[in-house]
Amino acid sequence: MDETALIHSAQNGDLDAFNTLILHYQDSVFHTALRVIGDEDLAQDAAQEAFISAFRNISAFRGGSFKAWLMRMVTNACYDEFRRQKRRPTTPLEPDAKQADGEEMESPRWLADPNMTPAERSEADELEHAIQHCLDALPTDFRTVVVLADIQGMDYSEVAAASKVPLGTVKSRIARARLRLRECLRGFEELLPSSFRLQEEGNS
Amino acid sequence: MKKFRDIEQLSAYLDGQLSPSDSARLESRIFADPELDSVLSDLRLARGILRKLPARKAPRNFTLTxxxxxxxxxLPRTFSFFRFSTAFATFLLMLTFAANSILPRMSFGAGAPMVAQEAYGISGCDEPCSPSAMAAATEAPVVPSMELAAAPTETSEDTARVAETPAAKEAGNLSAAQDQSQVQSEAIIPSSWQIGLLIIGLLSAVFMFALRQFAIRKWK
Structure with missing residues (x-):
């Protein structure tokens, strides 16, 4: 995929070229929105809004990392979603993931993966819930930078461009977010799969 | 607990965001200080857990329509030219209709009392009275001035009687018809101009429509 040529075509109004870019980036855009917002339906809305906004403003793209530019659109869409939620809080009609007896409902998305054993599914589900819980506990600004840096694997300058904050602020927010996450995950030590207990990434 | 500045440095070090000299300095400190090493392990663990988070695929395509x-x-540039000419021609056409229908009436309305007075022969016009009024005046019966002086209340009745005579009526109708035809013949904007504007407006609209259709077909 010649990204530069596709961007150039999209800047000339070629929607098909832009749709090719969407197909390439939609997984990471959706994943980022999901981790920042923490709700699948809202994350879908935010991702769609981000792509619409990106197409409308693509003439403003002046080179550099297209992924970082796209992530800025996603984070903006997520912030818009937060503001909308604050103005009009909603109550889901579907039952909450956590039932009255405290047992969590089995997530059908893991059941859909045929390559995972039931134990792996359960482990992955627990891990995801624990991490998302800790991410949700972070302030939105911290959550955004840590998602971009650690989940999307972007470097600090890209994160700064995507979140529109200075490099020093990015550095500080990532450090604080990691510390808070570590503290939060300590409370889920039992829930975390054994491979994550007291494991150090450098040793693995 | 270490100072936050140290923690920030450790986090940046973990991501390879420090300069080589800063990295070397920090590494020597980590080697000497087990607490720094512990914080680094915590940060590394947090980052590792986030990185192990399963990547979620988009549940649907977000392609745009x-x-x-x-x-x-x-649309081609000529489209805006045709759009302007259509609008301008329509505007001018409306203006000509307005001018032709309003302005002559205004002048006719101003002259109407004069015409009536002339027709009934009671005007104070001394010199250029219309021929119809003159005829009416001559044909109408002459009322003695003494009677007028003796019975001033009958003056209006007499005048009405004069107006009701067939000759005066005929004279009035003739005068009105003449004025009407004068109004029509004195249209401010000639009808040929109006037709021209109408043709320009219609042609521009047709070209505009054709250009749009062509552009849409080409775009699809």
């Missing part, structure tokens, strides 16, 4: 982004077909 033209309707979603409100995209319109790119």
């Amino acid at each position: 033209r309707k979603m982004v409100g995209l319109k077909p790119p």
Whole structure:
């Protein structure tokens, strides 16, 4: 995929070229929105809004990392979603993931993966819930930078461009977010799969 | 607990965001200080857990349609010219209709009392009275001035009687018809201009429509 040529075509109004870019980036855009917002339906809305906004403003793209530019659109869409939620809080009609007896409902998305054993599914589900819980506990600004840096694997300058904050602020927010996450995950030590207990990434 | 500045440095070090000299300095400190090493392990663990988070695929395609982004077909430059000419010709056409229908009435309305007075022969016009009024005046029966002086109340009745005579009526009708035809013949904007404007407006509109259709077909 010649990204530069596709961007150039999209800047000339070629929607098909832009749709090719969407197909390439939609997984990471959706994943980022999901981790920042923490709700699948809202994350879908935010991702769609981000792509619409990106197409409308693509003439403003002046080179550099297209992924970082796209992530800025996603984070903006997520912030818009937060503001909308604050103005009009909603109550889901579907039952909450956590039932009255405290047992969590089995997530059908893991059941859909045929390559995972039931134990792996359960482990992955627990891990995801624990991490998302800790991410949700972070302030939105911290959550955004840590998602971009650690989940999307972007470097600090890209994160700064995507979140529109200075490099020093990015550095500080990532450090604080990691510390808070570590503290939060300590409370889920039992829930975390054994491979994550007291494991150090450098040793693995 | 270490100072936050140290923690920030450790986090940046973990991501390879420090300069080589800063990295070397920090590494020597980590080697000497087990607490720094412990914090680094914590940060590394947090980052590792986040990185191990399963990547979620998009549950559907987010590709855009033209309707979603409100995209319109790119129109040629001549389109705006034809749009302007259509609008301008229509505006001028309306203006000519307005001018032809309003202005003559205004002048006709101003002259109407004069015409009536002339027709009934009671005007104070001394010199250029219309021939019809003159005829009416001569044909109408002459009322003695003494009677007028003796019975001033009958003056209006006499005048009405004069007006009711067939000759005066005929004279009045003739005068009105003449004025009407004068109004029609004195239209401010000639009808040929109006037809011309109408043709320009219609042609521009047809060209505009054809250009748009062509652009949409080409775009699709």
